[in-house]
Structures are given as C-alpha cells and as structure tokens.
Amino acid sequence: MNNSLTAKEFAALAAKETVNVLDLSDADIFDTLDTIEHATVLQLPLTQLPNRLHQLDKDKTYYLFTQFGQRAKTMAQHLRNEGFNVIRITGGTSAYKQYLAS
Template identity: 65%
Template sequence: MKKMNNSVTTKEFMSLAAKESVDVLDLRDPEFYDSFDLLKGSSVLQIPLTQLPNQLGQLNKGKTYYLFTQFGGRSKTMAQFLRDQGYQVINVIGGASAYQKYMAS
C-alpha cells in the first residue's frame, strides 16, 4: 500500500485494515460514534473535528492516522492541517458513510 498517498478509498482502507493494525482518527461528533468496533486489532481515537486543534497532544507523530468524518469532506481539510503540523495522516474518501455502505454490501 502506498503510504505517500494523501487519500485512500474505503476499499483500500478495508483491505489494509484486514492485514494489519491501523490507527483511525474518528473526527465525527459523538452522536455519530458507532461502527468502528468492527476493526478488530486497530486503535480508534475519537476526537470531534472542532476539538482537534486543542487536542493535538493526544496524537503521536510516529503513527499514520486514517481520518474519518461522516462523509469525508471535512477530513480532507483537516488532513492538510495535520500534515502542516507534522503528523502523518491519510484521508479515507467518503468517510464513515462510505464505510457503512461498504460493510453493508
């Protein structure tokens, strides 16, 4: 899997998560937290997008985080912000809604 890509599709993400433990950064608001318990062996850090700038201390610059928002749009913007701060992040295209559709198919 190409780590230099700034984004991956849900399918690429699921294929990677099936092979190795991944670090997920769930940026959705708390009322949307669900579904990611399906990723056995992976760690999911849940920080609402609006709180992230004040919570950067919870992130580890040695890890690569896969970012999820509800639909994937806002995570693209946040991914750029985090890269500018020196974090390694990959946006998951389509976010949690694409993930849920993928899991349902």
C-alpha cells in the first residue's frame, strides 16, 4: 500500500470514491476539508489523537492531513503501529488548498 499521496492524487481519488479524512490540524485552521464532496471528515487535533484512538475504525483507510504535512508523517507511522490503515497527504491542507486554487 502506498503510504502517501500528493494533493493532486488525493483530489482525483476523492472525486471518484468516498474517502475517510482525518484532519489532524489545530482547531483554529479546520476549514478546507469539509468541502470534499465524497468524504467523511473527522476533525481531530493532533494533540487529542492519542486519547481518542477509540473513535477510529481499524477496518477503514484514513487519509491524514495536517497543515503542512510534516506532522502527519510521524503520526501516520504511529497509527500504523496501532493497527490503523492510513495514507498521509504530502503538503497537507496547505498543498490541497493550493491545488484547488490552481
């Protein structure tokens, strides 16, 4: 399984199938991902994630976003170690916004 996707690859995937998005951004920057047409978005600040793993389903694949994508790389590995299927979006919400604007 691919461990990451670019914003462009994610947008193409989300345009044709339902995706589960895990937005790990700080609460004050939740604003872009809820507009993805075929997505279920769970907004869960990174700082709260360790105490809220019970809210995630190990049978689903989650597409991880952070603001710039760096913290998602670390958290993706942690979630994989916990038994979750995750794919991080390189560049995070910043790259996704930039892709949508182009």
